[in-house]
Amino acid sequence: MSNKVALVTGCSTGVGLHAAIRLGQSGYTVIATMRDPGKQQALRDEAVNAGVSLEVTPLDVCSQASIDAAVAGVMARHGRIDLLVNNAGAGFLGSVEQTSDDDLRRTMETNFFGVWNLTKAVLPHMRAAGSGRIISVTSVGGLLGQPFNEAYCAAKFAVEGMMEGLAPLTRQFGVDICLVEPGPINTEFVASVRATSQASLAAMSEPYGTLAQRYMGSTGDVFATYGQTGADIADIIAALAAADSPDFRTITSDFAKQMVASKVVDPTGNSVIKIFAERLKG
Numbered sequence: 001m002s003n004k005v006a007l008v009t010g011c012s013t014g015v016g017l018h019a020a021i022r023l024g025q026s027g028y029t030v031i032a033t034m035r036d037p038g039k040q041q042a043l044r045d046e047a048v049n050a051g052v053s054l055e056v057t058p059l060d061v062c063s064q065a066s067i068d069a070a071v072a073g074v075m076a077r078h079g080r081i082d083l084l085v086n087n088a089g090a091g092f093l094g095s096v097e098q099t100s101d102d103d104l105r106r107t108m109e110t111n112f113f114g115v116w117n118l119t120k121a122v123l124p125h126m127r128a129a130g131s132g133r134i135i136s137v138t139s140v141g142g143l144l145g146q147p148f149n150e151a152y153c154a155a156k157f158a159v160e161g162m163m164e165g166l167a168p169l170t171r172q173f174g175v176d177i178c179l180v181e182p183g184p185i186n187t188e189f190v191a192s193v194r195a196t197s198q199a200s201l202a203a204m205s206e207p208y209g210t211l212a213q214r215y216m217g218s219t220g221d222v223f224a225t226y227g228q229t230g231a232d233i234a235d236i237i238a239a240l241a242a243a244d245s246p247d248f249r250t251i252t253s254d255f256a257k258q259m260v261a262s263k264v265v266d267p268t269g270n271s272v273i274k275i276f277a278e279r280l281k282g
């Protein structure tokens with residue numbers, strides 16, 4: 001493969017950082033984007049270790065001006081975008097009553113509107129080329145609603161609905177759409193969720209405080225036991241990028257598949273509610 005161009009969001013850490021490296025190793029010209037290019041050193045160090053060169057470009061998915069500038073810059077420099085990886089995302093902990101309007105809007109802006117707006121900016125170029133691939137990292141939380149994650153799950157569900165609606169259309173002009181749905185991944189994610197959720201967690205009065213403690217306690221340390229690495233998910237993204245006919249949906253681990261199975265086999269939806277309600281009983 002020669003000069004195919006990949007644009008990846010959220011490359012300062014975690015999945016995005018590793019996806020940028022893996023796609024570089026696969027031969028892509030990688031535009032590794034991040035909202036704060038001051039954070040690029042870790043990516044640069046990994047790139048040196050891996051022997052790949054990358055272009056680092058600022059892109060805040062919450063800013064239309066930033067999206068437009070990044071896409072226009074890539075088109076001016078390279079004339080094509082063959083692969084878009086919508087990876088940037090951020091969680092939020094708090095149930096509906098503790099989620100401020102700002103928290104909700106920030107969570108939706110980052111995880112959903114960012115994906116919508118960047119996809120909308122890139123799609124005309126792929127359609128004109130008659131080819132392209134868009135891989136979006138959602139979550140098991142895009143398939144299963146989970147207590148204290150209502151805003152995050154709402155945003156990831158929204159991406160799922162958008163992409164499931166769009167995929168049959170873009171197939172008509174040679175653009176494949178894929179969803180990557182991880183369970184727990186050991187990245188910076190949990191630390192940044194805790195940082196942005198401090199106020200909502202501190203303000204959690206009864207009955208939510210006890211319910212939250214029971215819920216967190218009942219899930220055990222799923223990150224230590226079942227967590228994947230950013231590199232694991234990057235390998236899956238690189239495989240989807242290379243596949244002749246990629247699957248629409250990739251649930252990334254057996255643990256995640258097991259979680260989702262309860263939803264798939266019970267069209268009433270009662271099984272999923274029961275599982276999480278049991279966890280809240282402690």
Ligand SMILES: NC(=O)c1ccc[n+]([C@@H]2O[C@H](COP(=O)([O-])OP(=O)(O)OC[C@H]3O[C@@H](n4cnc5c(N)ncnc54)[C@H](OP(=O)(O)O)[C@@H]3O)[C@@H](O)[C@H]2O)c1
Pocket residue numbers: 009010011012013014015016034035036039059060061062086087088089090091110137138139140181182183184185186187188189190192230
């Ligand atoms: N970790 C998990 O357990 C888990 C599970 C399921 C799904 N996911 C999903 O996997 C994806 C990657 O997350 P990760 O695990 O690699 O977490 P991470 O290490 O926290 O990385 C998230 C990345 O998104 C970036 N980002 C946040 N807001 C942004 C914005 N407005 N514009 C551009 N970039 C922004 C962050 O940049 P900054 O460094 O500037 O904050 C960071 O580079 C996310 O979509 C996440 O929802 C994660």
